[in-house]
Amino acid sequence: MTKINSKGFVMASFPYRDRDRMLHILTPDYGLISASARGACSVKSKLRPLTNLFSLCNFEFFYQKERFYVDDGEVIEAFPGLSDSIEHLTAVSHAAEVFRDLTRNSPPDGKYFDLWAYTVYEISQSAHPVLISRLSTLRLLAEAGYAPHLDSCCICQRPIRAEVNFSFRSSGILCGRRDCSGKPAEDSIRLSEGTQALLKHILTAPLNRLYRFTVSDDVVENAGQFLDLYLCDKMEKDYKKLDLLEHPFDMDLSGLKRNCD
Structure with a gap:
């Protein structure tokens, strides 16, 4: 079992088993992790405030068998x-x-x-x-x-300073030249x-x-x-x-x- 301390944002929180919560937490060092908060749906649980959506918290995890578990922590900002x-x-x-x-x-x-x-x-x-x-x-x-490619025409690379069509197929803007724009495409805006x-x-x-x-x-x-x-x-x-x-x-x-x- 390994102890890990990390800041994290609660990106998702949902019931898990009887009184637990499963959290998806975005951390700076471990990316998006899933962590179980045991008993967190109990009114008296010390972990309950750490499971509110979008809160920024200092988490204390223990890591065992490739799984994260919330052990303790404190709320930094609840927004x-x-x-x-x-x-x-x-x-x-x-x-x-x-x-x-x-x-x-x-x-x-x-x-x-x-x-x-x-x-x-x-x-x-x-x-x-x-x-x-x-x-x-x-x-x-x-x-x-x-x-997206917005600095120049994604076909001929000429700079454009005007209202333009953006082609989702080409993932960039198109100039008005016939060789580049052709017929207005259904996938453009x-x-x-x-x-x-x-x-x-x-x-x-x-x-x-x-x-x-x-x-x-x-x-x-x-x-x-x-x-x-x-x-x-x-x-x-x-x-x-x-x-x-x-x-x-x-x-x-x-x-x-x-x-x-």
């Missing part, structure tokens, strides 16, 4: 702002699902932990949490090697100059400036359409959590609970 509205909670749940999917089989890398740290804080504070959530997935994909500027900022900005920008409502709408389509294309999965905001009576809310109550 209460995430519970301020269904919009905040839905936004962070969407981002967390994408982070879990991408890091589940990825080698441990502190850059994912750092990106999530900035993202969950910003979502908890932002007046536009859904936009932050969507943008975080673009930076996450870029960190994993799936950045129009990107305004403002949207391109926002996306380039998200791809290149240091983390401490990542979410520092001002954009118009038109850019928010255009960027949102692109980001949802790009995420679906690269992850080969149709993410549904944000649909809750448009169709609130058609969704199961049980997955958005933050605690054992």
Whole structure:
């Protein structure tokens, strides 16, 4: 049996056996791990506060037979702002699902932990949490090697300074020349100059400036359409959590609970 101390974000928390909780925890040194918190659903359990969704904690694990078990710990930050509205909670749940999917089989890398740290804080504070959530997935994909080509035409490499078509098949923007664009493809979307500027900022900005920008409502709408389509294309999965905001009576809310109550 090995003792391990690590910071970690609770990315998922669900019942396991009778009174236990199974946690998916994003750590800087071990990546995304699964850890059992024995008895954590008991009201008197000292582990109960450590199992609340999206909390940042100092965990004490013991590692035995290739499994992690939560032994003790303390909550560093619970991000209460995430519970301020269904919009905040839905936004962070969407981002967390994408982070879990991408890091589940990825080698441990502190850059994912750092990106999530900035993202969950910003979502908890932002007046536009859904936009932050969507943008975080673009930076996450870029960190994993799936950045879109936005600096020049992905066919002829000529720089473009105008509204353009983005081809999902080519994973890049296309200029207006016939040899490059051809007929408008069904797998393309129009990107305004403002949207391109926002996306380039998200791809290149240091983390401490990542979410520092001002954009118009038109850019928010255009960027949102692109980001949802790009995420679906690269992850080969149709993410549904944000649909809750448009169709609130058609969704199961049980997955958005933050605690054992």
